[in-house]
Amino acid sequence: MNVGRILVVDDEPQIRRVLRSTLTAEGYEVRDARTGEDALTALREERFDLILLDMNMPGMGGMETCRQIRESSEAAIIMLTVRDAEEDKVAALNAGADDYITKPFSTPELLARIRAALRRLPVAAQAHPESIHLPGLEINLPMRRIVVKGREVRLTPKEFDLLQYLLANPNVPIPHGRLLQAVWGPDYGGQVEYLRVFMNRLRKKIEPEPSAPRYLVTEPWVGYRFVLPGEADRL
Amino acid sequence: MFIQWKILIRQLAWSAIVLIAVTLVCIRVFPVNATTAGLVYLIAILGIASASGLATAVASSLAAMLCFNYFFLPPVGQFTIADPQNWIALAAFLIAALVASRLSSHARSQAREARRRVEESEHLYAFSRAILLAGPDQPLGSHAAQQIAELFNCRAVALFDAKTGETFRGGVEDLPAEDKLKEAVERGVRIGNGQVIVAPVILGGPPIGSLALKGPPFSEDALRAVLNLVAIAFERVRAQEAASAVQAARQSEELKSTLLDAIAHEFKTPLTSIKAASTSMLSNGSLAPQIRELGTIIDEEADRMNSLVTEAVRMSQIEAGKMRLERTAVDVGALLSDVVAQFGPRAEGRELSLTVSPGLPQISADSELVSLAIRQLIDNALKYSPPASPVRVRIDSGPDGVYVHVHDDGPGIPPRDRERVFQKFYRRAGKANVPGSGLGLFIARAIVRTHGGDVWIEETGGGCEFCMSLPLQKEIAEKRGQTTLSPDANR
Numbered sequence: 001m002n003v004g005r006i007l008v009v010d011d012e013p014q015i016r017r018v019l020r021s022t023l024t025a026e027g028y029e030v031r032d033a034r035t036g037e038d039a040l041t042a043l044r045e046e047r048f049d050l051i052l053l054d055m056n057m058p059g060m061g062g063m064e065t066c067r068q069i070r071e072s073s074e075a076a077i078i079m080l081t082v083r084d085a086e087e088d089k090v091a092a093l094n095a096g097a098d099d100y101i102t103k104p105f106s107t108p109e110l111l112a113r114i115r116a117a118l119r120r121l122p123v124a125a126q127a128h129p130e131s132i133h134l135p136g137l138e139i140n141l142p143m144r145r146i147v148v149k150g151r152e153v154r155l156t157p158k159e160f161d162l163l164q165y166l167l168a169n170p171n172v173p174i175p176h177g178r179l180l181q182a183v184w185g186p187d188y189g190g191q192v193e194y195l196r197v198f199m200n201r202l203r204k205k206i207e208p209e210p211s212a213p214r215y216l217v218t219e220p221w222v223g224y225r226f227v228l229p230g231e232a233d234r235l
Numbered sequence: 236m237f238i239q240w241k242i243l244i245r246q247l248a249w250s251a252i253v254l255i256a257v258t259l260v261c262i263r264v265f266p267v268n269a270t271t272a273g274l275v276y277l278i279a280i281l282g283i284a285s286a287s288g289l290a291t292a293v294a295s296s297l298a299a300m301l302c303f304n305y306f307f308l309p310p311v312g313q314f315t316i317a318d319p320q321n322w323i324a325l326a327a328f329l330i331a332a333l334v335a336s337r338l339s340s341h342a343r344s345q346a347r348e349a350r351r352r353v354e355e356s357e358h359l360y361a362f363s364r365a366i367l368l369a370g371p372d373q374p375l376g377s378h379a380a381q382q383i384a385e386l387f388n389c390r391a392v393a394l395f396d397a398k399t400g401e402t403f404r405g406g407v408e409d410l411p412a413e414d415k416l417k418e419a420v421e422r423g424v425r426i427g428n429g430q431v432i433v434a435p436v437i438l439g440g441p442p443i444g445s446l447a448l449k450g451p452p453f454s455e456d457a458l459r460a461v462l463n464l465v466a467i468a469f470e471r472v473r474a475q476e477a478a479s480a481v482q483a484a485r486q487s488e489e490l491k492s493t494l495l496d497a498i499a500h501e502f503k504t505p506l507t508s509i510k511a512a513s514t515s516m517l518s519n520g521s522l523a524p525q526i527r528e529l530g531t532i533i534d535e536e537a538d539r540m541n542s543l544v545t546e547a548v549r550m551s552q553i554e555a556g557k558m559r560l561e562r563t564a565v566d567v568g569a570l571l572s573d574v575v576a577q578f579g580p581r582a583e584g585r586e587l588s589l590t591v592s593p594g595l596p597q598i599s600a601d602s603e604l605v606s607l608a609i610r611q612l613i614d615n616a617l618k619y620s621p622p623a624s625p626v627r628v629r630i631d632s633g634p635d636g637v638y639v640h641v642h643d644d645g646p647g648i649p650p651r652d653r654e655r656v657f658q659k660f661y662r663r664a665g666k667a668n669v670p671g672s673g674l675g676l677f678i679a680r681a682i683v684r685t686h687g688g689d690v691w692i693e694e695t696g697g698g699c700e701f702c703m704s705l706p707l708q709k710e711i712a713e714k715r716g717q718t719t720l721s722p723d724a725n726r
Contacts, residue, residue, distance in 0.1 A: 014508040022515040056500070082503055085603070087561070104507040104541055106514035190573060 004118055005047065008032040009039040009065065010054035010080065019052065022107050028114075036065030043073055050076040050118055055092065055100075063095045070096035074156050076117035080105075093197035098158045099184070116185035120157060132167070134215065134229070136208045139167070146206060153205050158183060162198055163206075163226075166216070170228035173219035199224055246287040250295040253279055258302050272307040273324055280328050284335035292336035293329070300325040355457045358386040362461065366468040375472050379465055380405030387461075389450030395420065396444045396469065410447055419445035434458065438466035488551075495551040502544045509537045546674045549607075550659070553681050560601040560685060567605075567630055567637050567705065568595050574606050575628060578613060585617070586625035595632050598705050600686050605705065608679040608690070612641040612701045615675065619699070620645030636688065636706040647699040653692045679703075 006028045008019045016032045023030045031046070033039040037060060039051070051069065055062035066077055079092040079100040092100045098117050101110055131140040138147040141164060146153045155163065161183045166174065176195055180188040188194075199218070203210040217225045257279045261272045276299045284292035304314055304321055365382045369375055380394045384406035391410035394403040397420045402413065415433045419426055420442045426433040431449045435442035446465060453461070513534035517527065568591040575589045616626045620643035629640040648656055655661055657680050660673040680690040688704040 012504055012508070014505065015511070018508045018511045018515070022511065025515075080507075082500060103503055104510035104537065107511050108514055108518045110511070 003027040004049035005029045005031070006114070007039060007042055007048045007051045007075075009034075009036065009051060009057070009062075011035065011057045012054075015054075022111075023114075026111060036060035036062070036068070039065055040068060043069060043075075048073075048075045050078065050114060052114075053077055053079050053097070055079050055081045055088070063091065066092070066095040066097055070156070074154060076157055078110075078113055078117055090193060090197055093194060094201070096156065096201075098156060099194075112185075112187055116187065117158070119185060120161065132228070137206055137215065139163070141167070148206050149208070155202070155205065159198060159202050159205070162195075163202060166224060166226035167228075170226050173222050173225045175223040177223075179223060195224070243288065243290065246291040247294060250283040250287060250291050251298070253283060254295060254298055254302060258306060262306055269303075269307040273303055273327075276303050277328060277331055280332045281335045284332045285339040287336070288340065289333075289336050292332040296325070296328040296332040299328050303328075352454070355454060359457060359460050359464070362386050363464050366464055367471070369468075375468055376401060376403035377405070379403065379468055383446075383448070383461065384450075387448075387450065387453070387457075389448050391447075391449040393447040394444065394465065395446070397442060398444075398469075398473070406449070408449065410449055416445045416447055419447075432458070434462055436462050436466045436469065438463075438470055443469055492551045495548055499544045499548040502540070506537055506541050506544075509533065510541070513537060546678065549678055550674050553678065560604065562599045562601055564597045565600045565602045565605065566595070566597055567639070570602055570606060571609060571628065571630060571639070574609050574613070577610075578617075585623065586627075587613070587617075588625060588627050590627070590629045592629075592631040595630060595637055596707055598637055598707060600705060601682075604682045605686070608682045608703065609639060609641075611675040611679040612639075612690075612703065615701070616641050616643035616645070616699070619643065633704075636704050639703040639705070640693070640700055641703075642695065642698060642700040644698040647695075647697070648692055656692075657690070 003026065006023055008016055008023070008030060009032070010016050010019075011034055016034075020030045020032060031042060031048075033042050036057060039053070042048075043051075053062050053066055053069075057065070060068075062079060066079065069075070069077065076099075077097045079095075079097040081088050081092060081100050081102050083102070089100055099113050101113055131138055136149050138145075140146070144155075144160060146155060146160075146163075162179065165179060165182050176192050177189045179195055180191060184191075184194070199216055200210075203213050203216050207213050207215060215227050217227050219225050254276075257275055261267050261275055267275070280292070280296055280299050283295045287295075300321075301314070303324055305312065308318065308321060308324075362382050365386075366375070366379055369378055376394055376396060380392045380403040382405070383389060383394075384392045389406050391408040392405040393410045393416060394405075395401075395416035396403075402416065404410065410431070415426055415431075419433045419435045423435050423437070423442050425435070431447060432453070433445055433447040436444040436446055443466060446462060448458075513530055516522070516530045517534060522530065571589055571591070575587055578587055613626065613628065620626065624644035627640075627642045629642070631638055631640075657676045659677045661676075662673045676690070683690050683703055683705065687706040690701065690703045693700040693702050
């Protein structure tokens with residue numbers, strides 16, 4: 001039973017070894033890479049569902065590898081960080097990671113995060129049968145296509161899930177906790193900084209003016225809201 | 236003295252020539268009457284007195300009077316002493332000579348004095364340059380002694396530094412004045428016998444050294460100036476030494492911190508594999524009990540090593556002043572709920588309760604570091620109280636901030652130890668088998684103090700209560716944004 005394909009990127013052989021052993025036992029198919037360059041090569045050769053990426057690697061470091069991976073792949077990325085500092089976490093998420101975990105970690109926790117990252121929200125077809133057309137933004141949920149000012153924009157799975165959930169309840173403020181649990185899973189609820197980073201990423205990708213968001217609006221102290229103006233044209 | 240005789244003889248010779256010349260001129264070349272002659276002699280005397288010393292002036296006055304008497308006063312060709320006019324003439328010559336002589340010698344000695352002072356000033360200037368511009372690695376003591384000897388023409392100089400006990404010498408002769416030098420420092424007064432002066436070097440306090448000089452006399456001002464310069468030079472050397480010691484200490488701390496950071500990273504790498512393997516193994520439900528027990532031990536010890544390394548790194552960061560706070564608006568109630576929730580498995584079976592007063596204000600703090608500090612207090616409470624007793628955490632607010640109380644039912648801390656528990660590496664006596672590095676409370680208090688608050692032990696009926704205060708946002712907003720943690724962040 002193949003639950004998913006995981007690429008493990010870390011310069012430490014023992015860590016690669018223990019992760020391979022653990023993940024294989026869980027049913028994942030595992031390939032590993034020693035450096036960022038090797039990881040990019042592997043990605044060119046095969047498709048992966050999730051990438052475990054070490055933040056501190058010699059040569060092309062974890063952050064740079066993450067950015068380069070994001071240019072061509074929407075696979076889920078979990079970064080392994082050494083320090084617990086907030087700035088590291090935010091930096092990891094800003095570089096395109098979907099989640100992170102601090103070393104040393106406990107394996108059950110890592111497995112839970114992997115499951116959360118691989119989780120996909122089912123597209124509720126009845127809510128939005130076709131596309132949503134907004135000025136400068138076209139969202140086609142069933143086909144998972146987003147077009148901004150005529151150009152197609154690729155969202156990572158978590159970014160798409162977040163957008164989808166907000167759209168499922170338009171014009172209503174959705175609390176942080178609910179968003180986190182819906183998109184990341186029941187183990188999450190307090191990581192407001194995740195939301196902050198992901199909302200920023202989404203805004204940069206789909207808002208006509210990311211610094212003055214029209215659609216993805218912050219509800220101070222509460223959460224976020226998708227503004228769907230009036231009865232937007234639904235074809 | 237010999238030189239003075241030579242000068243005297245020269246002056247007498249010149250004045251004699253002048254007088255003879257005047258006499259000849261007044262008799263032969265321009266024959267004049269007595270009055271005119273008298274006036275001419277007067278002028279001659281004035282001139283002689285201006286250019287010569289007093290003795291020559293007086294002698295010339297007498298000689299001039301005799302010439303005047305002999306050649307001009309009637310009866311000419313004879314010495315007539317009886318005539319009162321004679322005596323008046325003599326008196327006039329003498330008075331003029333005296334006055335002129337005194338004025339001119341006064342002026343000359345003033346000029347000499349001025350030249351001497353100028354020379355002294357130049358020497359002092361050269362000395363001050365030599366001393367104050369000396370590089371930090373030049374041995375200042377011997378340099379100063381030699382400069383004094385050279386510039387001021389001293390035959391022997393001895394400079395005594397009271398702090399190090401060293402004596403520096405300069406000049407060609409030797410000045411064995413050790414005891415005098417020390418005496419000058421102790422008594423703080425000048426000691427001099429004849430040619431040797433020993434003076435204490437003072438810079439607004441007790442003497443820091445002394446200076447012995449053997450040579451030409453110094454003016455009081457010059458001596459004082461030299462002593463002050465020497466004092467300043469000493470102080471400068473001391474200040475430089477202190478500054479470079481501080482810099483060396485700071486560099487050593489930074490080096491230690493960098494080293495510790497690198498070592499911590501090295502430790503965390505194998506710890507990662509160990510922890511991943513142990514937790515993975517333990518998540519298997521069907522382990523034989525003994526294997527599970529062994530695996531648990533590995534897991535717990537890996538945790539312990541991890542927290543030791545983290546604490547050590549944090550402590551070295553605090554010591555090096557490198558830790559930075561990232562302040563955000565923090566809801567202490569929510570923060571504490573998270574912290575308490577994280578204690579779940581560790582507080583197994585024990586009651587860990589949290590009471591939050593309503594209406595708590597938000598504070599501006601670094602949430603991670605404050606969580607760490609609170610975790611430390613709760614950890615302590617759990618460690619040092621009986622296994623089944625409850626630990627109660629309470630938050631309330633006061634007019635100036637938020638207060639967190641952690642209470643346990645353990646034996647408590649006696650008043651004499653209440654300050655000591657916060658010191659580095661302090662472990663309570665008799666509790667040596669309780670795990671820990673003794674750094675937790677030190678770090679917790681350093682964190683809270685940098686936020687402007689404090690950690691202390693409250694007096695309670697039974698058990699032990701730690702209190703932590705975190706000041707309100709408004710007060711903190713006055714201090715600017717990010718602050719660096721330092722071990723003696725004062726309240």
